[in-house]
Each structure stands twice: as structure tokens, then as C-alpha cells.
Amino acid sequence: MQKNEVISIRSSSDVVLVRQAVRQLAVELGFSLINQTKIVTGASELARNTLEHGGGGTVNIEALDEGTRRGLRLIFEDSGPGIPDLELALKDGFTTGGGLGMGLSGTKRLVNEFDIVSRVGEGTRITITKWK
Amino acid sequence: MERIAILQIGHFLLVTIQVDMHDRLAMTLQDDLTNRISQTSARGVLIDISALEIVDSFIGRILGNIAKMSRILDAETVVVGMQPAVAITLVELGLSLKGIRTSLNVEKGMALLRSSLGDSEGGSMDGDAEK
Amino acid sequence: MSLNGQSKIPQILKNREAEVLADWLGEQMAAGIRKDLLKEMELREECREFLELFTDAIQQGNFTNIQSPEWRGLKDMLASVSRSRTQKGFTPTETANFVFSFKQPLFKRLRQELGQNGETLLEEILSATNLIDKLALWTTEIYQKTREEVILRQQEELMELSTPVVKLWEGILALPIIGTLDSARTQIMMESLLQMIVQTGSQVAIIDITGVPTVDTLTAQHLLKTVTAARLMGADCIISGIRPQIAQTIVYLGVDLADITTKASLADAFVLALKRSGFAISRSKSAI
Known part of the structure; x- marks a missing residue:
């Protein structure tokens, strides 16, 4: 199965759309309920980050099939202000948005692979992968 | 504008969240609920999230806020019916929702509210939450 | 390989299929195939199918790369043989021997046909040996994989058994x-x-x-x-x-x-x- 979908994130109802699209694909891939819940929650966190800190952006949702294992890869991209101190941003409890500060660090714990690239003034790209 | 219904049952308010809430809807719920508590002098709030498929940090924060705000308005909040997958995910996410009371379902949540109100009133039952 | 598709093996196998099959079966029976685990009928059918697919694939003259598409059919067949033997309780050696034992009958025919030409015979045997070794290794690989799957499944079962509520x-x-x-x-x-x-x-x-x-x-x-x-x-x-x-x-x-x-x-x-x-x-x- 080779599937690929791009959703733009411009408003808080787009965050809901992202959740629904990720859920649907995770179900199609046969993810367990727990893993569905984890990847959808992670997607929700990152979509909101893209919206609130990145000033909006896109997510690329991709189904992975490597023969023995299947998974979901989500790439969130924005051209916002970027994150000056990645290490700090990934710490539990760090927040700029008035949230609980669990967005990035918590999402990292929910997925199998987590990659973040950010340049101040240019934007941020976060890639997460969850295997079935 | 869409809203989440708030039902009044005696001295309690019951909210059943059945939609995939976007953030603004959650904020509206927080507003509506605090207003209703003060209008009705409700003593307890039950939030049934058994139909919620995920609780992320934002929804977690809203639930926490509701609990704190209602406490100031002298009402106890109990979140009921969280699904196992949601609970496991929340814990991995690093949220334990400290300060929020929980219960397995609406019925048990209601019983919890009654007994804790009874206790705090020293059993005098001046609030007739029992009826 | 220097033969470049001019190998005599495809022709020989076609002409003398029945004899090769009989020799091969005899070879395996003599080596003491596990009759308790496998019926002779079943073995005969497996050998026949192997020979048919082998002859088909080798027409292309590719003796070196069993990853190429013409070998797909034989590899699938060997995979299923290997899997069924793993489950029946054969050892990896016994499983690989199914393929290795094919060498003797094949070489015997080659010697008969090419005996007078030492150089060609040597080349044919070398390339055939190479190929058969690869196919035998393939069965071992599948054997291993099947075992791993079994272990994984048992681990999961054990895990669930070990946490009773x-x-x-x-x-x-x-x-x-x-x-x-x-x-x-x-x-x-x-x-x-x-x-x-x-x-x-x-x-x-x-x-x-x-x-x-x-x-x-x-x-x-x-x-x-x-x-x-x-x-x-x-x-x-x-x-x-x-x-x-x-x-x-x-x-x-x-x-x-x-x-x-x-x-x-x-x-x-x-x-x-x-x-x-x-x-x-x-x-x-x-x-x-």
C-alpha cells in the first residue's frame, strides 16, 4: 500500500481533520487500538504546534510498507519563527504557548521515531514514525 | 455556533462529550460550564468522556482548568469513563491530570460526588444532593 | 559463469527427467529420510515439482543469481517445503539435504553425457554446485525465519499468560x-x-x-x-x-x-x- 496525503493546517478545525485522517489510515494499516490512539494523539499535539507556534503549515501523512513491517509517517512543516533552543523545547514541562509543556517531549514518547529540524526565521519540520 | 450540551441533574451538572472537539469548542465548553455552575449553584460536575477517542495535552489542560475553576465556585468535578487506550496514551504523554477526580462511569461518578459532598458537609446534608 | 547459457543441463534434465527423479528419490531414501515425518508419496511429489520448476528456471541460463524473477517459482516452492519441514520437526540439515541430495543424480547424468569432455564437465558441475548451494541456503534461511516466527508467537503467548488479572x-x-x-x-x-x-x-x-x-x-x-x-x-x-x-x-x-x-x-x-x-x-x- 503506497498512500500519501497532504493536509494544510490553518485553523483548529484542520487539527480535527488531521486527527481523523491519521486515525483512518492507522485503522486501514491494522494498528492496534492503543497504537492508533498514540499516533492520533501525537498528530494532534504536533498539528496544534504547527498552528500555534508555526503560524500554520502542512502535514504529509504517509503509509509505510517495508514488507515485514508497516507504519505511518507524518511530516509536519511550517515556515514560522523556528525554535531557537531545541534541547530546551524537548524538555518535559517546557512551554511557551501556555500549555502543559508536554507537546514535543510527550509526543516523542508516543512514537518510534522522532526527528526535528528547525531554523530560526525559516521554520520547523518534525517527522514522526509509528510502526504497527 | 455548535456547543456541547450541559444537563442539570439535581445539584449536579452532566456533560457528555461525544464529538471530536476542536480547540475552540473546548474553550466554549469551559466558559459555558463555569457560567452554568454559578447560575445553578451546582455542587458537582460530571464530565463523561467515554466517547472521546483521544485526550491530548490541550484537552487535558481544559479538563484541569474546569476542575480548578469549578472548585473555586464550590463544585467538585469528576471526569468519568476514560477509555483504557486513552489512559495509557495520556500516561505515556506525561500527563497524570493530578487534581482531577475520576470514576469508571456516570453512575459511580455520581456516587463519588454524593459521598464526598456528604463528607465535606459533615453529614449534615444541608445541600440536598441526596435527592 | 563462462557457459553463458550454453549449458547442457537444461537439455539433459528434459531428456532424462524420469531417471533423474528416480535416482534422486533413491538417494534420499537411502540416506534415511525421516519416514516417520514424511510419506514417500509426498516426497515424490515435492521432488517432481522441484525438478519441473528447476528445469523451467534454468532455461534462462542464469546459474548465479537466484534473486532474478525466473527463480521466483522455485524459491516459493522451496520456502513452502522448508516451512512445512520446520513444523514437522526436521532439522535444518535434513531440510537443506532435500536440495543438496539433488547434486548426485544430476552429476551422474552430466558425467554420462559429457564424460568425454573433461573441461566442459568440470564447468557444468561447478556452476550447478554453486546454484544448488544457493538454493539449499535459501531453505535454511526460510527454516530460520519460520523458527523465529514461532518463537515470537510463543513469546507473545507467554507474555499474555504471564499477566493474568x-x-x-x-x-x-x-x-x-x-x-x-x-x-x-x-x-x-x-x-x-x-x-x-x-x-x-x-x-x-x-x-x-x-x-x-x-x-x-x-x-x-x-x-x-x-x-x-x-x-x-x-x-x-x-x-x-x-x-x-x-x-x-x-x-x-x-x-x-x-x-x-x-x-x-x-x-x-x-x-x-x-x-x-x-x-x-x-x-x-x-x-x-
Whole structure:
């Protein structure tokens, strides 16, 4: 199965759309309920980050099939202000948005692979992968 | 504008969240609920999230806020019916929702509210939450 | 290979199929095929199918790369033979021998046909040996893979068996843990406990760690996660069976279990659970 979908994130109802699209694909891939819940929650966190800190952006949702294992890869991209101190941003409890500060660090714990690239003034790209 | 219904049952308010809430809807719920508590002098709030498929940090924060705000308005909040997958995910996410009371379902949540109100009133039952 | 598709093998196999098959079967029977595990009829059918697919594939003259598409059919066939032998209890050697034993009958025919031409015979034998070795290795690879799958499945089964959640009383569950608590096990344990909490509507769960040999920071964290998840759903956990050494370790490690009710024994925890659920225990007759 080779599937690929791009959703733009411009408003808080787009965050809901992202959740629904990720859920649907995770179900199609046969993810367990727990893993569905984890990847959808992670997607929700990152979509909101893209919206609130990145000033909006896109997510690329991709189904992975490597023969023995299947998974979901989500790439969130924005051209916002970027994150000056990645290490700090990934710490539990760090927040700029008035949230609980669990967005990035918590999402990292929910997925199998987590990659973040950010340049101040240019934007941020976060890639997460969850295997079935 | 869409809203989440708030039902009044005696001295309690019951909210059943059945939609995939976007953030603004959650904020509206927080507003509506605090207003209703003060209008009705409700003593307890039950939030049934058994139909919620995920609780992320934002929804977690809203639930926490509701609990704190209602406490100031002298009402106890109990979140009921969280699904196992949601609970496991929340814990991995690093949220334990400290300060929020929980219960397995609406019925048990209601019983919890009654007994804790009874206790705090020293059993005098001046609030007739029992009826 | 220098033969470049001019090998005589395809022709020889076509012309003398029946003899090769008979020799090959004889070879395997003589070597003592496990008659207890495999019927002669079945073996004959497998050999026939192998020979047919082998002859087909070798027409292309490719003796070196069994990854190419013409070998797909034979490889699939060998994979299924290998899988069925793994399940029947053959050893890897016995499984690979199915392919290796094909060398003798093939070489015999080659010698008969090409005997007068030593150079060609040598080349043919070399390339055939190479090819057959690759095919035999392929069966070993599949054998290994099948075994791994079996082990993986058993591990999962064992995991589920090792975390039984039992109902002690109306509204009271117990989860006795025996053995080491790692992440994978905690995950399954958490899932089955939470599922049972929903199913039975239980408000108290006792996690008994009498059978857990050591508690390190990670184990303690796993326990904490389970307790927190249960609490989020509206059930309280009591941890029981904490041996004195473990209590010491927990304190030395600086793990904070302050928010969790702990009891020394499962019995104590049960009494507390009953009390919390509104039950009282009394003796109907005084023991003499």
C-alpha cells in the first residue's frame, strides 16, 4: 500500500481533520487500538504546534510498507519563527504557548521515531514514525 | 455556533462529550460550564468522556482548568469513563491530570460526588444532593 | 559463469527427467529420510515439482543469481517445503539435504553425457554446485525465519499468560506479577488490567509484586505508569508484596511512591480493598 496525503493546517478545525485522517489510515494499516490512539494523539499535539507556534503549515501523512513491517509517517512543516533552543523545547514541562509543556517531549514518547529540524526565521519540520 | 450540551441533574451538572472537539469548542465548553455552575449553584460536575477517542495535552489542560475553576465556585468535578487506550496514551504523554477526580462511569461518578459532598458537609446534608 | 547459457543441463534434465527423479528419490531414501515425518508419496511429489520448476528456471541460463524473477517459482516452492519441514520437526540439515541430495543424480547424468569432455564437465558441475548451494541456503534461511516466527508467537503467548488479572471480589481485581517487569510486559499488563477494570467495573486493583525479583528505577516507573493509568480511569491501585530489600532499593533509588498505597502482603491489601469498597469482615463463630 503506497498512500500519501497532504493536509494544510490553518485553523483548529484542520487539527480535527488531521486527527481523523491519521486515525483512518492507522485503522486501514491494522494498528492496534492503543497504537492508533498514540499516533492520533501525537498528530494532534504536533498539528496544534504547527498552528500555534508555526503560524500554520502542512502535514504529509504517509503509509509505510517495508514488507515485514508497516507504519505511518507524518511530516509536519511550517515556515514560522523556528525554535531557537531545541534541547530546551524537548524538555518535559517546557512551554511557551501556555500549555502543559508536554507537546514535543510527550509526543516523542508516543512514537518510534522522532526527528526535528528547525531554523530560526525559516521554520520547523518534525517527522514522526509509528510502526504497527 | 455548535456547543456541547450541559444537563442539570439535581445539584449536579452532566456533560457528555461525544464529538471530536476542536480547540475552540473546548474553550466554549469551559466558559459555558463555569457560567452554568454559578447560575445553578451546582455542587458537582460530571464530565463523561467515554466517547472521546483521544485526550491530548490541550484537552487535558481544559479538563484541569474546569476542575480548578469549578472548585473555586464550590463544585467538585469528576471526569468519568476514560477509555483504557486513552489512559495509557495520556500516561505515556506525561500527563497524570493530578487534581482531577475520576470514576469508571456516570453512575459511580455520581456516587463519588454524593459521598464526598456528604463528607465535606459533615453529614449534615444541608445541600440536598441526596435527592 | 563462462557457459553463458550454453549449458547442457537444461537439455539433459528434459531428456532424462524420469531417471533423474528416480535416482534422486533413491538417494534420499537411502540416506534415511525421516519416514516417520514424511510419506514417500509426498516426497515424490515435492521432488517432481522441484525438478519441473528447476528445469523451467534454468532455461534462462542464469546459474548465479537466484534473486532474478525466473527463480521466483522455485524459491516459493522451496520456502513452502522448508516451512512445512520446520513444523514437522526436521532439522535444518535434513531440510537443506532435500536440495543438496539433488547434486548426485544430476552429476551422474552430466558425467554420462559429457564424460568425454573433461573441461566442459568440470564447468557444468561447478556452476550447478554453486546454484544448488544457493538454493539449499535459501531453505535454511526460510527454516530460520519460520523458527523465529514461532518463537515470537510463543513469546507473545507467554507474555499474555504471564499477566493474568483475577477477580478477587465484587469490584476488586488482583494482578500477581511473577518475574521481571520490562517495558513490553508492562504494556500488556497495563492493557489487560485496564480492560478488566472496564469489563468488571472494578474500583480497586491490587498489584502484587511478591514474585518480582528486583525493582529498579525502570520497573518502578512501569508500576507508577500502570497505577496512574488506572487512576485516570477511576480505579485505585494498591501495590502489595513489597519485600524489605525492595523497600530499601526503592528508597535508595529515590523513587517516589508517596502517592501510591502500598501494603506488605496481598492479604493486607485485600482487607484494605474490602474496606474501601464498603465491606467488613467478621467471623461468624469464634475459633476455638
